[in-house]
Amino acid sequence: MSTVLSVADLRGRIAGWIGEGKVVVAPVEVGGRLLYQALSAASQAVFDARRRPANSIKEFFFPRHEPIFRYRLEGKEIVLSDVAPEEREQIVIAAKPCDAAALPILDHVFNWDFEDSFYTARRARTTVISLACAMEDDACFCTSVGSGPADEAGSDAVLYEVEGGFEGRGITEKGGGLFDRTATVRERCEDATVRSLTVAVRKGEIAKYLEGNFESPIWKDLTLACLGCGACAYTCPTCHCFDIVDEGNAAGGARVKNWDSCQFPFFTLHASGHNPRSAQPQRQRQRLFHKFLIYPQKFNAILCTGCGNCERNCPVGLGVRKVLEAIDGELRRVDEKEPVQA
Amino acid sequence: MTERLRQTVRRLLAEDKVKVVIGYGASKAGTPAPPIFVTRPEDADKLEWNDRCFANLSVYLTRKEVKALGKAAVVVKGCDERALVVLEKESQIDRSALFVIGMACDGVGAPKCAHCQVHVPRFADEVIGTQAEPPAPPNGPNGLDRLMAKSPAERWAFWTAEFSRCVKCYACRQVCPLCYCERCITDKNRPVVIDTSATPKGNFAWHITRAFHLAARCIGCGECTRACPAGIPLGLLNQSLAQATVENFGYRPGMDLAAEPVFGAWSPKDKEDFIG
Amino acid sequence: MKKNLYKPDLMEVLEVQQQTPDVKSVRVRFRDGDRGRDFSFRVGQFGQFSVFGSGEATFNICSSSNWKDYIEFCFRRTGRVTETLWQVGKGDTIGFRGPYGNGYPMEAWEGRDLIFIGGGIAMPPIRCAVWYALENRAKYGDITIVYGARTVADLTYAAELDEWSKQERVRVVRCVDPGGETPDWKGEVGLIPAVLERAAVPAQNAVALVIGPPIMIKFTLPVLDRMGLKEEDIYTSLENRMKCGVGKCGRCNAGPVYVCKDGPVFTMRQLRSIPNDF
Numbered sequence: 001m002s003t004v005l006s007v008a009d010l011r012g013r014i015a016g017w018i019g020e021g022k023v024v025v026a027p028v029e030v031g032g033r034l035l036y037q038a039l040s041a042a043s044q045a046v047f048d049a050r051r052r053p054a055n056s057i058k059e060f061f062f063p064r065h066e067p068i069f070r071y072r073l074e075g076k077e078i079v080l081s082d083v084a085p086e087e088r089e090q091i092v093i094a095a096k097p098c099d100a101a102a103l104p105i106l107d108h109v110f111n112w113d114f115e116d117s118f119y120t121a122r123r124a125r126t127t128v129i130s131l132a133c134a135m136e137d138d139a140c141f142c143t144s145v146g147s148g149p150a151d152e153a154g155s156d157a158v159l160y161e162v163e164g165g166f167e168g169r170g171i172t173e174k175g176g177g178l179f180d181r182t183a184t185v186r187e188r189c190e191d192a193t194v195r196s197l198t199v200a201v202r203k204g205e206i207a208k209y210l211e212g213n214f215e216s217p218i219w220k221d222l223t224l225a226c227l228g229c230g231a232c233a234y235t236c237p238t239c240h241c242f243d244i245v246d247e248g249n250a251a252g253g254a255r256v257k258n259w260d261s262c263q264f265p266f267f268t269l270h271a272s273g274h275n276p277r278s279a280q281p282q283r284q285r286q287r288l289f290h291k292f293l294i295y296p297q298k299f300n301a302i303l304c305t306g307c308g309n310c311e312r313n314c315p316v317g318l319g320v321r322k323v324l325e326a327i328d329g330e331l332r333r334v335d336e337k338e339p340v341q342a
Numbered sequence: 343m344t345e346r347l348r349q350t351v352r353r354l355l356a357e358d359k360v361k362v363v364i365g366y367g368a369s370k371a372g373t374p375a376p377p378i379f380v381t382r383p384e385d386a387d388k389l390e391w392n393d394r395c396f397a398n399l400s401v402y403l404t405r406k407e408v409k410a411l412g413k414a415a416v417v418v419k420g421c422d423e424r425a426l427v428v429l430e431k432e433s434q435i436d437r438s439a440l441f442v443i444g445m446a447c448d449g450v451g452a453p454k455c456a457h458c459q460v461h462v463p464r465f466a467d468e469v470i471g472t473q474a475e476p477p478a479p480p481n482g483p484n485g486l487d488r489l490m491a492k493s494p495a496e497r498w499a500f501w502t503a504e505f506s507r508c509v510k511c512y513a514c515r516q517v518c519p520l521c522y523c524e525r526c527i528t529d530k531n532r533p534v535v536i537d538t539s540a541t542p543k544g545n546f547a548w549h550i551t552r553a554f555h556l557a558a559r560c561i562g563c564g565e566c567t568r569a570c571p572a573g574i575p576l577g578l579l580n581q582s583l584a585q586a587t588v589e590n591f592g593y594r595p596g597m598d599l600a601a602e603p604v605f606g607a608w609s610p611k612d613k614e615d616f617i618g
Numbered sequence: 619m620k621k622n623l624y625k626p627d628l629m630e631v632l633e634v635q636q637q638t639p640d641v642k643s644v645r646v647r648f649r650d651g652d653r654g655r656d657f658s659f660r661v662g663q664f665g666q667f668s669v670f671g672s673g674e675a676t677f678n679i680c681s682s683s684n685w686k687d688y689i690e691f692c693f694r695r696t697g698r699v700t701e702t703l704w705q706v707g708k709g710d711t712i713g714f715r716g717p718y719g720n721g722y723p724m725e726a727w728e729g730r731d732l733i734f735i736g737g738g739i740a741m742p743p744i745r746c747a748v749w750y751a752l753e754n755r756a757k758y759g760d761i762t763i764v765y766g767a768r769t770v771a772d773l774t775y776a777a778e779l780d781e782w783s784k785q786e787r788v789r790v791v792r793c794v795d796p797g798g799e800t801p802d803w804k805g806e807v808g809l810i811p812a813v814l815e816r817a818a819v820p821a822q823n824a825v826a827l828v829i830g831p832p833i834m835i836k837f838t839l840p841v842l843d844r845m846g847l848k849e850e851d852i853y854t855s856l857e858n859r860m861k862c863g864v865g866k867c868g869r870c871n872a873g874p875v876y877v878c879k880d881g882p883v884f885t886m887r888q889l890r891s892i893p894n895d896f
Contacts, residue, residue, distance in 0.1 A: 115620070214895075243538065246670060266525075266529050294873070315397065316374065316517075
């Protein structure tokens with residue numbers, strides 16, 4: 001048994017959560033775009049299974065700027081103080097499955113040997129309710145990387161768009177507190193419209209290809225148009241590179257963790273002046289390698305959920321999908337010349 | 343127009359007049375035409391011309407990976423061409439070593455075209471297409487007028503809200519043909535001039551500094567606004583300074599080949615009696 | 619509150635020594651005595667040392683892991699953080715996070731002859747291994763140290779080199795680049811690969827640790843090969859720009875290898891499979 005919830009019903013629930021002092025995150029129309037934001041009013045929340053916010057939900061677990069401790073300079077004495085942790089519970093609602101699925105992927109690196117307690121604390125106090133997807137968009141390729149429009153990875157509960165509104169089902173214990181885990185939901189989502197992109201990614205050959213093609217003209221050919229901004233990395237649900245800097249004045253300040261992008265020219269610049277990745281094609285290669293070879297080798301997980309944000313936000317329309325397509329084309333050409341033995 | 347463009351490029355490459363042509367490639371409806379770099383005559387067919395040719399391709403002329411390809415031809419709209427004029431005045435490109443293919447543009451849509459002043463490139467080596475009518479002047483208050491009608495407190499609140507979404511991705515900087523500094527002021531750390539953090543302080547400092555560094559140089563192509571993944575109307579900052587430049591110096595960057603740039607030239611007739 | 623992996627320990631500066639015109643070594647101890655007593659590391663590991671207000675920088679811990687009263691690091695005055703480190707003196711407080719990285723396999727090297735080869739600022743990461751070996755003298759065979767710098771003034775830990783050369787079964791070969799010698803210089807003159815070849819060090823039972831700029835390593839490897847050393851017996855310590863030091867910030871990887879986690883110590887065999895990305 002389940003109830004069909006209207007948008008008004010959902011917004012009513014959100015108003016209740018806000019009233020309880022929780023932080024509620026949902027897609028919001030702002031600046032001519034749809035962006036995940038912490039709501040100030042329930043009426044802001046947009047429930048549309050056919051659209052994708054231009055940003056991702058990672059910033060609510062791994063903020064773009066986070067002080068990691070403060071320091072006071074008192075003569076020769078230094079006094080360190082902890083940053084008060086955010087105590088409020090957080091609920092992300094109407095997350096795309098490709099955003100929710102990024103969280104278990106990111107869990108690996110933020111818990112690797114040393115626990116990043118800033119990330120894990122936010123993970124612990126956040127409930128993620130995804131909205132199963134019905135998008136038709138050429139930039140999407142979630143099914144090619146093992147995800148899909150109804151992927152439940154990373155979700156504590158899921159909403160499905162049905163006639164007249166939405167039905168919700170709890171998945172984890174946390175989600176069960178908000179939506180019945182035993183609810184029978186009439187699940188319906190158009191995964192036929194999501195293109196299955198690359199044979200290579202699906203068959204896992206992409207990693208092998210990358211391994212053998214570190215020095216290859218394809219990097220230059222494919223990525224000459226890249227201008228080296230951080231739009232892809234910053235809107236990507238799984239990119240997590242960061243910088244650590246001290247900010248303050250003579251009296252004190254804070255050491256902070258800020259988002260960073262491997263596409264910036266000085267990302268790998270040594271103090272000596274040496275830069276192992278001084279050209280954009282090398283930096284683009286790093287992005288592809290990190291996502292489809294290095295991270296999978298370390299954690300058995302592709303660092304990509306196929307959401308397409310990189311392509312949509314890239315000022316020149318690049319993104320990893322285009323590079324994967326080109327690599328897939330290469331592999332098909334090789335296959336045709338030497339058919340793979342069944 | 344597309345076929346004429348392809349013919350021109352085929353000829354340029356076949357006759358070895360240039361080594362690479364920077365133009366726009368194919369894209370699906372609703373998505374930007376990607377910049378492509380054509381080096382072989384047979385690849386000229388990859389070039390397209392349509393109302394999705396947003397990018398200002400002159401940005402590539404100062405990137406070292408592209409310069410390494412050799413003598414270039416570049417496809418420009420009227421707005422893009424203004425950047426070429428400024429780049430030449432600032433000694434960043436050698437105009438005589440560049441083949442400019444100008445496209446008569448009917449517009450690529452708001453917000454880029456709201457301030458269009460040049461529909462047909464005037465200084466190109468070859469112009470493709472013709473303009474049926476001169477551009478109509480914008481009617482009604484544009485974004486800048488609406489903004490300037492607000493009180494300073496309201497404007498401060500406006501920008502505080504807008505910059506709260508800035509994540510310091512620097513897409514605005516990287517798409518700008520006039521942000522060509524090899525080491526941007528925000529990348530300097532001895533000392534740190536602009537906090538790299540995406541905080542109110544860091545974001546205001548970045549955007550105001552960038553606007554000032556572009557004062558009397560920005561040619562209003564609107565790429566920064568288009569590129570911003572957070573939908574911040576960055577162009578308004580540049581427009582307000584462009585307006586001030588016209589009012590105080592009668593100067594519009596990139597419009598006149600003979601005009602000396604405001605910050606690049608000195609004249610005994612300058613209004614102020616100090617330098618700096 | 620959960621442990622904050624990014625929060626450094628406060629360290630008291632005990633002593634600063636100027637090694638060369640642009641290199642200093644610093645001895646620090648934990649302000650928190652309990653932390654100091656509990657602290658241990660392996661030679662070859664590194665730490666993120668910081669000046670509060672300036673930032674963090676990565677340095678090898680160049681003291682022996684057997685010394686309990688302090689840890690030591692050595693730096694060249696090059697950039698933002700090292701410029702402020704240059705101003706640091708006795709009694710000042712700096713930060714330390716660590717130890718990170720894999721360290722040298724000193725246990726695996728037991729019973730072997732040790733050949734240490736280094737250039738310039740590469741002495742500090744060699745120094746800790748040398749002291750460790752000397753402190754466990756019986757476990758190691760002959761020790762040879764081939765160390766050079768551009769000029770005599772650029773040799774770091776010069777006094778310790780003298781001390782080591784007086785030890786049992788230790789041979790120290792010092793060299794400077796042609797033109798870098800002083801009138802009273804008694805060591806070798808020449809580039810390290812050539813000096814190493816001339817030194818004719820027996821290597822049948824040896825492992826080598828080679829640290830220095832890529833070009834030095836490139837020309838030293840053929841010499842080691844001619845000496846009969848196998849790739850799995852030649853070690854080096856890599857450098858790459860780091861921030862977190864614990865494999866999270868995505869900055870220091872060279873291809874599939876994280877210098878801060880899989881390294882910084884690698885064998886030449888491992889290095890062959892690491893792409894040109896550092």
